[in-house]
Amino acid sequence: MRTPVVATPSGRLLELRLDAAQRVFRDEVRAFLAAEMREARLHCDPLDLTGCSLEFERAHQQRAGARGYLGIAVPLAQGGGGKPPSFRAIYSFEAAYHDAPSIDTAMVLCGAPILAYGSDEQQARLLPPMIRGEVLACIAYTEAGAGSDLTAIETLAVPDGDGFVLRGQKVLVTGAHKSQWCITIARTDVEARPRDAFTMFIVPLGATGVRTSRRATANGWTLSEIRFDDVSLGRDAVLGMVGRGWPQMTAALVDERSGLAWLGWATRLIERLAGWAATIPDPIRRHDVVNAVVSLHTDLVIGYRLAERVLDAQDQGHSTGADAAASKVWATELLQRIARIALEVVGVDALTWSPVMGDPVDQVALGGRLAWEYIERIHPTISVGANELQRDSIARAAFARAARP
Amino acid sequence: MKRTRPDLREAVEQARGIGASGEASGHLVRTTCDLVLDSLEVRDGATYDTLVSPVVSSRDPLDESLLASASGRGWLVSGTVAHVPQAVGASRLLMVVRSRPFAGRERGLRVYSVDAAMSGITIVPLTSIDADRSARIEFDAVRIGDERAVGPSRDATRAVDAALDCATIVAMAEMVGAADAARIAAIRWVSERIQFGEPLASRQAVAHRVADMTLACDAVGLLIESALASAITNGGRPDPLLVATAKLAANEHLPAVTAHAHQLHGGEGYYADRPLHRWHRRVTSLAMQFGDRPTLRARAAGLLGLAPAI
Numbered sequence: 001m002r003t004p005v006v007a008t009p010s011g012r013l014l015e016l017r018l019d020a021a022q023r024v025f026r027d028e029v030r031a032f033l034a035a036e037m038r039e040a041r042l043h044c045d046p047l048d049l050t051g052c053s054l055e056f057e058r059a060h061q062q063r064a065g066a067r068g069y070l071g072i073a074v075p076l077a078q079g080g081g082g083k084p085p086s087f088r089a090i091y092s093f094e095a096a097y098h099d100a101p102s103i104d105t106a107m108v109l110c111g112a113p114i115l116a117y118g119s120d121e122q123q124a125r126l127l128p129p130m131i132r133g134e135v136l137a138c139i140a141y142t143e144a145g146a147g148s149d150l151t152a153i154e155t156l157a158v159p160d161g162d163g164f165v166l167r168g169q170k171v172l173v174t175g176a177h178k179s180q181w182c183i184t185i186a187r188t189d190v191e192a193r194p195r196d197a198f199t200m201f202i203v204p205l206g207a208t209g210v211r212t213s214r215r216a217t218a219n220g221w222t223l224s225e226i227r228f229d230d231v232s233l234g235r236d237a238v239l240g241m242v243g244r245g246w247p248q249m250t251a252a253l254v255d256e257r258s259g260l261a262w263l264g265w266a267t268r269l270i271e272r273l274a275g276w277a278a279t280i281p282d283p284i285r286r287h288d289v290v291n292a293v294v295s296l297h298t299d300l301v302i303g304y305r306l307a308e309r310v311l312d313a314q315d316q317g318h319s320t321g322a323d324a325a326a327s328k329v330w331a332t333e334l335l336q337r338i339a340r341i342a343l344e345v346v347g348v349d350a351l352t353w354s355p356v357m358g359d360p361v362d363q364v365a366l367g368g369r370l371a372w373e374y375i376e377r378i379h380p381t382i383s384v385g386a387n388e389l390q391r392d393s394i395a396r397a398a399f400a401r402a403a404r405p
Numbered sequence: 406m407k408r409t410r411p412d413l414r415e416a417v418e419q420a421r422g423i424g425a426s427g428e429a430s431g432h433l434v435r436t437t438c439d440l441v442l443d444s445l446e447v448r449d450g451a452t453y454d455t456l457v458s459p460v461v462s463s464r465d466p467l468d469e470s471l472l473a474s475a476s477g478r479g480w481l482v483s484g485t486v487a488h489v490p491q492a493v494g495a496s497r498l499l500m501v502v503r504s505r506p507f508a509g510r511e512r513g514l515r516v517y518s519v520d521a522a523m524s525g526i527t528i529v530p531l532t533s534i535d536a537d538r539s540a541r542i543e544f545d546a547v548r549i550g551d552e553r554a555v556g557p558s559r560d561a562t563r564a565v566d567a568a569l570d571c572a573t574i575v576a577m578a579e580m581v582g583a584a585d586a587a588r589i590a591a592i593r594w595v596s597e598r599i600q601f602g603e604p605l606a607s608r609q610a611v612a613h614r615v616a617d618m619t620l621a622c623d624a625v626g627l628l629i630e631s632a633l634a635s636a637i638t639n640g641g642r643p644d645p646l647l648v649a650t651a652k653l654a655a656n657e658h659l660p661a662v663t664a665h666a667h668q669l670h671g672g673e674g675y676y677a678d679r680p681l682h683r684w685h686r687r688v689t690s691l692a693m694q695f696g697d698r699p700t701l702r703a704r705a706a707g708l709l710g711l712a713p714a715i
Binding site for chain 1: 588589592593596606609612613615616617618619620623624627628630631646647650653654657702705706708709710711712
């Protein structure tokens with residue numbers, strides 16, 4: 001069962017290109033998530049980014065973890081499923097498609113730096129509960145004065161005996177209020193150039209001197225702010241090497257950008273619009289909507305092809321740089337286009353904000369979801385590297401390629 | 406001489422190169438004729454200068470702007486094909502004509518081989534924005550006997566449709582070849598052109614336009630590749646939805662690339678001795694052939710199950 005709003009009675013939408021093993025995995029995940037989300041409307045919480053209650057999110061992530069989905073791409077030696085990175089991306093696509101609260105898992109947010117830089121002790125302690133879905137965690141890099149330019153970070157970690165004392169404030173953190181710990185970055189050398197000045201830390205959010213607060217976003221759910229007031233950290237809180245925080249973080253950020261969650265949402269929305277188009281009685285209005293759906297479908301397929309290029313490179317262990325930037329720009333701007341066009345074609349019903357996760361039962365409910373969507377899709381073009389920075393990177397690669405004889 | 410089966414991947418690579426060169430070429434028309442003949446399993450070695458069919462641009466098998474009516478042991482063909490590339494100076498025409506319904510004869514698309522000098526055929530050269538030697542061809546009750554039929558005497562709609570889908574892939578390759586060449590020329594220009602003491606490329610507005618041009622060429626290239634892959638794995642019959650989707654993307658995004666290239670080149674790029682306008686013309690011209698946007702949207706809507714199939 002995919003969706004009760006049947007997209008196309010006689011036709012089909014194009015799909016992601018998957019190999020046989022990927023398709024088997026996709027179908028299994030799809031069945032799991034459809035069953036998981038059948039009763040989701042009973043567990044709504046618009047104050048949470050996932051749209052679902054914390055109890056439901058935890059229970060759902062544990063069920064996903066028990067099936068091995070959350071650590072599917074973690075190497076076998078580290079207790080994961082040992083599958084290529086594309087499997088993680090396929091799960092992400094399906095979770096977004098189904099509105100399931102297992103997109104921003106501890107593994108998705110914090111897995112890459114821990115796998116790459118965590119000590120044996122840290123990996124043995126942190127990875128098993130992440131893989132089993134038993135822990136929520138967050139990343140706290142951004143500061144009021146340091147968004148895209150993380151060299152401006154002012155949070156300080158002052159050496160103190162064998163450890164450090166952490167002092168500063170982090171903003172725009174996803175889900176700190178419900179997390180057990182965070183990964184953060186602080187300046188450990190006030191003299192050094194940025195490459196050598198920062199260090200990454202794993203900080204328990206229950207530690208003395210840590211205070212988290214929630215701040216409402218434009219769409220009703222909350223982001224968190226974290227204050228570190230002279231938090232004492234042992235040497236074992238350091239993630240990776242002292243002074244190597246900046247290159248470590250840059251590498252880890254690049255890792256999570258195949259953009260498959262964005263395309264999962266986009267796919268579901270286009271299917272819903274297509275299903276809705278078929279019910280419009282007025283032929284001129286229907287024609288208009290059908291044309292819009294066809295154009296959005298074309299752009300969706302472009303999104304698939306750009307993402308597949310990134311997944312193929314990741315599976316082969318290649319770096320994805322400008323290709324990942326292209327995929328991110330395309331998918332996030334497509335989501336905004338879908339939301340804008342959907343609002344226009346659905347009309348005033350789409351002005352009534354109603355963030356119901358799962359399948360809308362009628363046009364009013366679809367409209368309510370689209371209103372939420374319209375406000376929600378403001379931020380993906382900003383987060384995980386603003387699209388201006390992504391375009392800088394696409395352009396740099398294009399200039400470099402053209403300069404080669 | 407036996408006609409060999411056209412190698413679609415090779416044709417696509419040639420088309421990309423031709424697009425990039427900006428030179429006028431009959432490659433696409435010749436390849437399209439080859440693909441139509443191949444789809445009809447005609448391997449007699451005959452060659453044609455051009456393909457005369459309203460269906461090439463409208464992609465609508467019900468298009469009746471050129472109609473064959475049964476008459477005795479043959480057909481009377483009347484109508485006008487508004488735009489036929491490589492028609493000026495052509496001597497042999499491959500024609501795809503819709504036949505009127507008629508008792509005892511199958512309706513649908515029929516394919517004929519005719520001499521351009523036949524009485525009743527008028528070739529009117531056009532001053533096209535593309536240097537493709539195009540003409541309007543008028544047929545005034547041209548009598549065509551059954552002996553001129555090409556391929557088996559049954560409705561050729563399915564065969565012609567698949568052949569035109571393959572030809573569309575070749576056309577898109579030429580478009581992306583042209584757009585990409587314009588993009589690279591623009592990148593070189595803005596890297597060297599100094600204004601206000603620095604290269605134009607150092608400005609983010611310029612760099613971001615280059616990023617969008619690059620993204621567009623990449624995206625269309627990937628869609629062409631997947632349409633081509635579907636043709637190769639499916640015995641020369643590409644997935645029609647992949648082809649329509651790719652052509653929609655090409656029509657939507659590539660004319661903007663060549664237009665951006667003009668903008669980045671400034672006034673210097675508008676001179677006729679500069680190559681930019683040739684790429685811009687070719688991309689625009691091919692966007693109107695093998696399905697323009699309204700045609701393709703209707704076609705894709707049918708395949709997506711959102712409208713009656715055409």
